[in-house]
Amino acid sequence: MPKMRASIAVVGGGIGGLAAALTLLRAGFDVQVYEQVPVKREVGAGIVLTPNATRLLYRLGLRDKMLAMGVAIEAFRQRRWQDGRTLMRTAVAQPAGEPPAYYTSHRADVLALLGNALPAECVHAGHKLVALTDRGNRAELQFENGAHTEADFVIGADGIHSTVRGILLGAEKPRYTGCIAYRGLVPMERVAHLDLPVESQLWLGPGAHFVHYPVQAGKLLNFACLVDREGNWTKESWTEPGDVAEVRARFADWHPQVRAILDALDDTFTWGLFDRAPLPRWSVNRVTLLGDAAHPMLPFMAQGAAQAIEDAATLAAVLERSDDIVEGLRRYEALRLPRTAAIQSTAAGNKIRNHLPDGPEQDARDKAMATRDASWVIGASLWVYRHDAFAAAETGALGTPPAAI
Numbered sequence: 001m002p003k004m005r006a007s008i009a010v011v012g013g014g015i016g017g018l019a020a021a022l023t024l025l026r027a028g029f030d031v032q033v034y035e036q037v038p039v040k041r042e043v044g045a046g047i048v049l050t051p052n053a054t055r056l057l058y059r060l061g062l063r064d065k066m067l068a069m070g071v072a073i074e075a076f077r078q079r080r081w082q083d084g085r086t087l088m089r090t091a092v093a094q095p096a097g098e099p100p101a102y103y104t105s106h107r108a109d110v111l112a113l114l115g116n117a118l119p120a121e122c123v124h125a126g127h128k129l130v131a132l133t134d135r136g137n138r139a140e141l142q143f144e145n146g147a148h149t150e151a152d153f154v155i156g157a158d159g160i161h162s163t164v165r166g167i168l169l170g171a172e173k174p175r176y177t178g179c180i181a182y183r184g185l186v187p188m189e190r191v192a193h194l195d196l197p198v199e200s201q202l203w204l205g206p207g208a209h210f211v212h213y214p215v216q217a218g219k220l221l222n223f224a225c226l227v228d229r230e231g232n233w234t235k236e237s238w239t240e241p242g243d244v245a246e247v248r249a250r251f252a253d254w255h256p257q258v259r260a261i262l263d264a265l266d267d268t269f270t271w272g273l274f275d276r277a278p279l280p281r282w283s284v285n286r287v288t289l290l291g292d293a294a295h296p297m298l299p300f301m302a303q304g305a306a307q308a309i310e311d312a313a314t315l316a317a318v319l320e321r322s323d324d325i326v327e328g329l330r331r332y333e334a335l336r337l338p339r340t341a342a343i344q345s346t347a348a349g350n351k352i353r354n355h356l357p358d359g360p361e362q363d364a365r366d367k368a369m370a371t372r373d374a375s376w377v378i379g380a381s382l383w384v385y386r387h388d389a390f391a392a393a394e395t396g397a398l399g400t401p402p403a404a405i
Helices: 015-026 051-059 063-069 107-116 163-169 188-194 244-250 256-263 304-320 325-354 360-371 375-384
Strands: 007-011 030-034 046-049 075-080 086-091 103-106 129-134 139-143 148-151 153-156 175-187 199-205 208-215 220-228 269-275 287-289
Touching (some): 046 107, 046 220, 051 063, 103 107, 103 220, 153 163, 163 287, 175 188
Parallel strands (some): 007 030
Antiparallel strands (some): 046 103, 075 086, 129 139, 208 220
16 A cells, blocks of 8 residues: 555554654555644653654654753763762753754643644644554544544554453453652752752662652752552543642651752642553554553653654554554564563563662662672663664664663
8 A cells, every 4th residue: 555545543642653654654555643632731741862863853853842841861860868968860961963862842842733734724722532443454533522533544542451452352450559759840949959960869778769850941840759558549641730748747757958959839730650561462454552551660760752653663663664554553563572572571671779768778889880890780782772663664673671780
């Protein structure tokens, strides 16, 4: 089928769905995005864009706008929870004449960056999918508002509670990890007295960690703190209001810098973290999955958005080279599933490392970080950040970790 006439329905207008639409549109496909929310509104949250994602966004011609909206951080720093001692500081190398490889950004800014690059007529808000039928050579979609459409194939990019995934693969059973997260944004002027460097700082403590970094060209400070919490947490939503007094009490004995950031807070959001095993498959005939719908990740590697952007690049590159849509979707899955499964597993392991109680294991971790001989630190830079998801369609590179890691 000539690619200019191959139609694609993308279900979901988040970062993954918009990145897929933009990448596929540039590759010559007819792409339409269907987002269930009538007006896309992103509650305040920051994300880190790492080199494996930024190089793909640069390829889409978004470099100048990324420079204007994000913050090119100077280093990643890990610190001790009570005394603020630096365990490890990794400076971000910036070759002369090259654009930044790492950004910290407001999630809403990244959504706007991608959405504004798409023709307005390609994005349809207020379209909640209720039925998806495979007709053999076409797929039919029906929406709650009464609209329906057909496409040559469908991409489910509709997040952790994916309707497309449920239709394809049935109900899932996520497992509560025993950890909840708080997040929020603080105007930078409220913490100006802290004289914070342009860094992403991760504070490690017993049963919790706290991370903060600047976003929105340095106007806001984003924070996220993840706390071990026993019980049967059932809510998995980024927009659930949290209790500011509760989060302040949890970190009351932490370093003054952490407490000062929380003291400057007006409100917070909280959600429970749920773990999911990697899916055995993503594609069924003319329907496939992308981003959190395919591989929801715990937030311990800052790779959720990056992996969705990688999915988009590999999918577009594979389909450009394929004369058979169904076979192309199979190859996309074969290239992406091993890598994302490895990152899911590594992220889950980082939760344990970040939350070690004070004692021998924590002391060994801290010494390893100080001497830079921890394989999990070295490995992240080698196999996560250096992978080229677009080139993988040609090279067949899976981007999985070396056996020693």
